Amino acid sequence: MIKKAVLPVAGLGTRFLPATKASPKEMLPIIDKPLIQYAVEEAVKAGIEEFLFITGKHKRAIEDHFDKAYELEERLKTAGKYELLDKINCFENLNFAYIRQKEPKGLGDAILCAKPFVKDEAFIVILSDDLIDPEYSILNEMMKIYEAKKAPVIALEEVPLSEVSRYGIVSGKTVNGYYIIDDLVEKPEASFSPSRLAIIGRYILTPQIFKYLENLQPGKSGEIQLTDALKSLLEETAIYGYILKGKRYDAGEKLGYLKTIVEFALKDREISSEFVKFLQEKLSNFYIN
Known part of the structure; x- marks a missing residue:
């Protein structure tokens, strides 16, 4: 069983400035929970026990959020607010680790930072910008494919042609109920897009990905793109796609x-x-x- 999840949270969050000047985008609240908490709760439902956050500057609030808050806890106990106490203590049995990405060099570089944590195990990657309906267990569905094929699995969603330039796009075919990917392209122009199936922020990856990330040159944006590494990995192993059947919210x-x-x-x-x-x-x- 997969027990580790990597959550890249080192981005600058420029779309939400000035709110994200000193506060992480991942801590923006959806009602009474920050985005990053929804991601962690989703992973917990899939059996994940160990979490690695790839952080950057001004991300300390994420560490504090998943840490003990002794003074607050004592005040809630004194006030008899045990329901609220349970809400802030729901992560006590989980293990959290943090590695700082020295500079924002793309998602691929963030994943590479996780190599010492992952070691030789398969792992999940969650991008908290892509908030999946909490009632829909996408990670559990992806794990079923991984358990059957022991190969990387990527979450996919069909998007309008006008939006393909915002995503990594795949092509492939469905065989025996599995979507088998045969090509991946990072943010193609609409006229050159191989399909409308976009990669969304859920991955199951194997340690094989690291050797491709280590040797990958930055793309046009100057960043190390995970999609480019997956394209190279495809020459070595099959990569499967799981097409989203629930609701995804683009909170980024x-x-x-x-x-x-x-x-x-x-x-x-x-x-x-x-x-x-x-x-x-x-x-x-x-x-x-």
């Missing part, structure tokens, strides 16, 4: 982030009723004006 840009908050608020039993009334009132006034 402003409009997607706002849409995510609204959808999660509508699902929240505590606030959904009043929130719907608020939206109806605002929309009514908006159309009148």
